């Protein structure tokens with residue numbers, strides 16, 4: 337099918353399945369323009385609330401286990417970097433700087449980091465220590481994870497899953513939403529953090545993350561060294577984050593191509609810091 341027809345057919349199919357076109361973000365200097373569709377009965381607020389519960393549980397468990405790290409040098413670096421990145425989210429969506437952001441570091445060997453719906457950031461100390469990440473590299477991975485939250489990729493992936501489900505059952509599945517099988521809250525966690533994102537979503541998060549870091553005065557070239565380090569940490573025990581974020585040549589090539597677009601923003605920001 338030619339492009340416009342394919343687009344119209346997709347839009348029609350998704351709208352029949354209860355999905356509506358949504359623009360979560362502006363395109364930014366990196367030009368992320370893909371039209372998104374969200375299931376109309378699954379609001380951002382609903383997803384954020386359900387995710388916040390799971391986040392609080394994770395933080396509560398880490399606190400009980402004595403693993404929550406608020407005072408180490410790592411924790412201070414992570415919080416300082418977040419404090420510079422978060423205000424830059426306004427360049428992509430106006431509401432984001434006002435979200436109830438939370439930033440925590442958990443002591444763990446895991447090589448992982450995430451930012452769930454609504455701006456709930458967790459860094460695992462293993463990622464910083466084992467890969468000896470610089471501040472610029474921490475900003476690169478944090479920017480990437482924040483970008484998933486800004487684009488609401490978790491909600492979008494859930495919406496697609498519901499659209500497929502509805503298509504299969506000719507609409508009847510809508511009534512079963514959240515019943516039977518997995519609870520809705522578990523699905524939010526799964527679609528936001530656990531399941532691999534599509535290649536397209538990964539690319540969007542790379543591009544927006546690159547721009548967020550540059551706007552905050554962090555060197556965008558660090559995105560390349562970050563993913564090189566991730567790739568080298570593979571082998572027998574690949575980093576947890578690699579299961580959802582392959583550090584492949586496509587990612588590297590796309591990052592490399594986008595860096596010149598954000599370099600002027602980095603130069604401007606560097607002058608201010």
Ligand SMILES: [Zn+2]
Pocket residue numbers: 480484533537538541580581
């Ligand atoms: Zn990602």
